[in-house]
Amino acid sequence: MSRIRERHYRIVMPGGENRPKKPICAVMLGDLHNRVFGEGNSQLVEIIRKQYPDLIFSVGDLTVCHAGQEVNPDIGLALLKRLACDCPVYCVNGNHEYRAKQYPKVYGGVYQKITAELHKGGITLLENARVPVEVNGARLMIHGLEIPEKYYKRFGSAYMPAEEIRALIGEPDEERYNILLAHNPVFFESYALWGANLTLSGHLHGGLVRLPFIGGVISPQVKLFPRYAQGMFEKYRHKMVVTAGLGSHSLALRVNNPPEIVVLEIV
Numbered sequence: 224m225s226r227i228r229e230r231h232y233r234i235v236m237p238g239g240e241n242r243p244k245k246p247i248c249a250v251m252l253g254d255l256h257n258r259v260f261g262e263g264n265s266q267l268v269e270i271i272r273k274q275y276p277d278l279i280f281s282v283g284d285l286t287v288c289h290a291g292q293e294v295n296p297d298i299g300l301a302l303l304k305r306l307a308c309d310c311p312v313y314c315v316n317g318n319h320e321y322r323a324k325q326y327p328k329v330y331g332g333v334y335q336k337i338t339a340e341l342h343k344g345g346i347t348l349l350e351n352a353r354v355p356v357e358v359n360g361a362r363l364m365i366h367g368l369e370i371p372e373k374y375y376k377r378f379g380s381a382y383m384p385a386e387e388i389r390a391l392i393g394e395p396d397e398e399r400y401n402i403l404l405a406h407n408p409v410f411f412e413s414y415a416l417w418g419a420n421l422t423l424s425g426h427l428h429g430g431l432v433r434l435p436f437i438g439g440v441i442s443p444q445v446k447l448f449p450r451y452a453q454g455m456f457e458k459y460r461h462k463m464v465v466t467a468g469l470g471s472h473s474l475a476l477r478v479n480n481p482p483e484i485v486v487l488e489i490v
Contacts, residue, residue: 283317429467
């Protein structure tokens, strides 16, 4: 059974009345890709519960969607539904769920099952949408960005401008701390220019193979040494945290790159 790493980050909110009265604990997970840690993902659930989170964020790719293969979203759905029994869960689609959504005939309508089960489990799915949240005295706005398929193409170099983000999800809320769930971290500059105080991402699987002093080697889009493979980054005083994720799919390779959850302490 693989050991799951807990990677901790401390996020300091700007001053003012909007600051939390006590620290907020948020757990982020991403890129499960149907992986199981213990029976019914009991090992993963227990590690997350021990953090006593106020919020849980899932940043996409719970399952695997490839044309010609049967899609089984049950593992990821069961995990989020178990976690939602303890605290609120907010999620966004990754490129695999987005693919199932765009091509319902190819994937047998599996996306309708995903959305129905998430709703039944009391889980908030943000499809180019936002939801206000108040926790520990802090006023947050959680946004979920649906990234179009063209931004996931292999060998691609498309640039997503901040104006396109604005067209998809509107303006950030100036009265709240804006958290953006965006599966692909490559466009961090645009997320920061749009106004995300904190962006949470995954997708790059930590660069698959991690080398000392260098970091991730290759991205799912076949880019060498991806800049935002894993870790915390800052641009224009805005932050982004990227998880190396929990699973893998087509190229099932993780070297010096254990599965992980991210624990955020927001103060």
